[in-house]
Amino acid sequence: MRVALTTGEAIELPLGATVAEAIKALCPGKVRKTSVAAQVDGRAVDLSTPLAEGAVIEPIAIDSQEGLSILRHSAAHIMAQAVRELFGAEVQVAIGPAVEDGFYYDFDKQESFSSDDFPVIEARMQAIVERDLPFVRQEVAKSEAIAMFKAHGQRYKVELLEAIEAETVSLYRQGEFVDLCRGPHLPSTGWLKAFSLIKVAGAYWRGDEKKAMLQRLYGTAFPDAKALKAHLHALEEAKRRDHRKLGRELELFAISDQVGPGLILWQPKGAQLRKILEDYWKEEHYRHDYELLYTPQIARRDLWRTSGHLDFYVDDMFSPMEVDEVSYQIKPMNCPFHIAIYQTRKRSYREFPIRWCELGTVYRYERTGALHGLMRVRGFTQDDAHIFCLPGQLEEEILNILELNLHILKAFGFADYKVYLSTRPEKYVGSDQNWQRATEALKLALTKKGLPFEIDPGEGVFYGPKIDIKIRDVLGRFWQCSTIQVDFNLPERFAITYTGEDGEEHQPIMIHRALMGSLERFFGVLIEHYAGAFPNWLAPVQARVMNISDAQLDFSKDVYLQLKKAGIRIEKDLRNEKLNYKIRQAQLLKIPFMLIIGDKEVEERKVTVRLRDGQNLQALSIPELIEMIKLESRIPVAD
RNA sequence: GCUCACGUAGCUCAGUAGGUAGAGCACUUCCUUGGUAAGGAAGAGGUCACCGGUUCGAUUCCGGUCGUGAGCUCCA
Numbered sequence: 001m002r003v004a005l006t007t008g009e010a011i012e013l014p015l016g017a018t019v020a021e022a023i024k025a026l027c028p029g030k031v032r033k034t035s036v037a038a039q040v041d042g043r044a045v046d047l048s049t050p051l052a053e054g055a056v057i058e059p060i061a062i063d064s065q066e067g068l069s070i071l072r073h074s075a076a077h078i079m080a081q082a083v084r085e086l087f088g089a090e091v092q093v094a095i096g097p098a099v100e101d102g103f104y105y106d107f108d109k110q111e112s113f114s115s116d117d118f119p120v121i122e123a124r125m126q127a128i129v130e131r132d133l134p135f136v137r138q139e140v141a142k143s144e145a146i147a148m149f150k151a152h153g154q155r156y157k158v159e160l161l162e163a164i165e166a167e168t169v170s171l172y173r174q175g176e177f178v179d180l181c182r183g184p185h186l187p188s189t190g191w192l193k194a195f196s197l198i199k200v201a202g203a204y205w206r207g208d209e210k211k212a213m214l215q216r217l218y219g220t221a222f223p224d225a226k227a228l229k230a231h232l233h234a235l236e237e238a239k240r241r242d243h244r245k246l247g248r249e250l251e252l253f254a255i256s257d258q259v260g261p262g263l264i265l266w267q268p269k270g271a272q273l274r275k276i277l278e279d280y281w282k283e284e285h286y287r288h289d290y291e292l293l294y295t296p297q298i299a300r301r302d303l304w305r306t307s308g309h310l311d312f313y314v315d316d317m318f319s320p321m322e323v324d325e326v327s328y329q330i331k332p333m334n335c336p337f338h339i340a341i342y343q344t345r346k347r348s349y350r351e352f353p354i355r356w357c358e359l360g361t362v363y364r365y366e367r368t369g370a371l372h373g374l375m376r377v378r379g380f381t382q383d384d385a386h387i388f389c390l391p392g393q394l395e396e397e398i399l400n401i402l403e404l405n406l407h408i409l410k411a412f413g414f415a416d417y418k419v420y421l422s423t424r425p426e427k428y429v430g431s432d433q434n435w436q437r438a439t440e441a442l443k444l445a446l447t448k449k450g451l452p453f454e455i456d457p458g459e460g461v462f463y464g465p466k467i468d469i470k471i472r473d474v475l476g477r478f479w480q481c482s483t484i485q486v487d488f489n490l491p492e493r494f495a496i497t498y499t500g501e502d503g504e505e506h507q508p509i510m511i512h513r514a515l516m517g518s519l520e521r522f523f524g525v526l527i528e529h530y531a532g533a534f535p536n537w538l539a540p541v542q543a544r545v546m547n548i549s550d551a552q553l554d555f556s557k558d559v560y561l562q563l564k565k566a567g568i569r570i571e572k573d574l575r576n577e578k579l580n581y582k583i584r585q586a587q588l589l590k591i592p593f594m595l596i597i598g599d600k601e602v603e604e605r606k607v608t609v610r611l612r613d614g615q616n617l618q619a620l621s622i623p624e625l626i627e628m629i630k631l632e633s634r635i636p637v638a639d
Numbered sequence: 640g641c642u643c644a645c646g647u648a649g650c651u652c653a654g655u656a657g658g659u660a661g662a663g664c665a666c667u668u669c670c671u672u673g674g675u676a677a678g679g680a681a682g683a684g685g686u687c688a689c690c691g692g693u694u695c696g697a698u699u700c701c702g703g704u705c706g707u708g709a710g711c712u713c714c715a
Contacts, residue, residue, distance in 0.1 A: 104710095255707095369641070584676035588676080616675075
């Protein structure tokens with residue numbers, strides 16, 4: 001029979017030849033050695049799969065994304081086998097897929113795992129690897145598989161099987177361990193070269209919080225030890241950059257039990273940085289033809305009844321308070337206030353588009369388990385805006401928003417995005433026609449902007465379709481910040497109108513959008529992105545004056561005052577300490593410019609500058625110094 | 640909210656097999672006046688998260704509450 005590679009090369013092989021044999025015959029040594037499975041006629045299969053006449057093969061390399069996922073999936077099976085061997089057959093195994101950076105397997109076991117168990121499990125996994133057991137695929141009738149797992153007492157597998165519609169299912173066996181699995185897998189356990197268990201945590205059976213809590217063991221695996229080491233190093237690096245740790249060390253923000261969980265206290269350094277962010281944001285919004293609003297923190301609860309938020313989100317809102325026998329509510333959203341401003345007078349189509357923005361602080365009751373540093377909080381400030389426009393202006397407005405959005409993100413060095421377009425969910429308001437038109441407008445705008453996007457079917461909010469943008473930080477992690485949402489609900493519920501060209505009243509289209517999302521969260525992302533070493537334009541302290549001894553006190557104070565007057569964010573460290581010590585402390589605080597003053601500098605009326613990276617500049621006069629720092633602290637301009 | 644773990648000085652952590660606690664850094668004072676990542680000495684600082692129980696006695700054991708962490712679930 002004749003089989004071919006997707007590249008076109010073909011060969012004659014005896015009937016019943018396997019994928020492995022075909023790859024051996026057709027591919028150079030390197031491909032042969034790194035192929036763990038293959039796409040055959042578009043389907044991922046094991047190397048041991050027999051081929052049919054005319055099969056077209058594309059080898060899957062172990063270091064490709066798909067290959068890695070096969071490797072990790074196999075590692076999950078090996079881990080499950082190790083756990084079963086170690087802890088006995090009464091351990092129930094649930095599911096064990098490959099995930100983003102590794103794999104996990106869920107177990108139901110009386111006693112809980114702890115990280116102390118990891119070395120033992122890893123050692124047993126290593127033993128299984130050394131046994132080099134082949135992964136053997138077997139297709140059986142569903143009923144047969146159910147009977148087998150029942151006999152083994154594996155009720156989770158039985159439950160999974162019962163949910164499968166197909167009559168035939170595939171099992172994978174390595175040694176004594178059999179698992180229900182679609183495959184493909186590595187040829188044998190010996191292929192697992194580098195793996196590590198990472199953590200253990202609870203996880204609900206089938207992700208349902210009403211169902212049993214299982215124990216999830218996370219691990220990761222790589223084709224070689226070097227790649228594993230690099231990954232573990234990256235995890236360390238992420239830990240080193242943890243915004244909660246840096247926030248405390250750099251005195252940026254704090255969270256106090258006394259105040260309450262999920263409520264952020266912005267310390268002076270953090271507040272300074274926030275001010276820079278806010279000023280920049282306002283400036284850019286002014287330039288992009290937005291008008292700024294301020295609205296209250298609370299409003300009558302009825303406002304939220306009208307808006308519909310109460311119906312959908314009452315469990316996520318703080319409890320109401322009584323004021324003069326009227327129920328008030330702390331705001332979880334800014335939009336109803338903007339609508340109230342819209343309603344202050346009659347509106348004409350000639351005013352459109354109306355672009356209103358606000359740094360609006362909102363409070364939402366997040367479940368305790370969801371809280372996390374600055375990333376998930378109960379009180380936060382949205383960089384919110386609402387745009388009221390005509391249906392025909394929708395696409396252009398989306399385009400404007402995208403343009404401002406990317407412009408702002410780029411200033412922080414975020415130039416890599418994942419863009420999602422979320423379409424109509426099952427539960428929704430608004431006409432099908434409106435949904436379709438709005439979704440088309442979003443799509444068109446994204447296409448015009450040249451932004452590749454993925455469709456997230458059914459993930460839109462009940463009131464309209466949306467675009468979400470995730471930004472990629474320097475560690476390659478993605479963070480959801482920007483969101484652009486069309487809203488058919490609020491204009492309807494508040495019955496807002498404008499007078500059209502025809503003299504009739506019409507309903508405007510409303511767009512909600514946030515670029516940074518929440519200032520708290522964005523701040524957290526920035527801390528991790530920059531590892532606390534903020535660029536000069538954002539650094540809460542740009543420079544610190546350090547004298548060598550008391551002899552330079554006067555000049556040092558003079559330098560401090562002059563820079564302060566020039567608007568440089570400056571501090572002084574004139575303590576009776578050694579220079580080494582002062583430099584070390586400034587370095588740990590990641591201050592960009594260290595201004596060093598000794599006798600030589602006093603004599604020349606100049607300052608020696610040490611940069612954060614250890615580099616020394618030539619001595620500068622005070623005016624030169626001010627100019628240099630200002631020049632180095634310009635806001636980065638995005639294309 | 641759920642599962643598991645954790646909560647000792649401002650920070651990082653040690654400790655007590657039940658007899659009211661200790662280090663380093665930071666802080667204060669003194670000595671030192673020193674040129675690019677920690678000079679020396681002394682001092683101050685803790686109701687061992689909170690509430691209850693067991694006990695002659697609890698920071699230590701048990702229960703609850705609050706908070707934190709990892710994950711699950713959720714995120715207008």
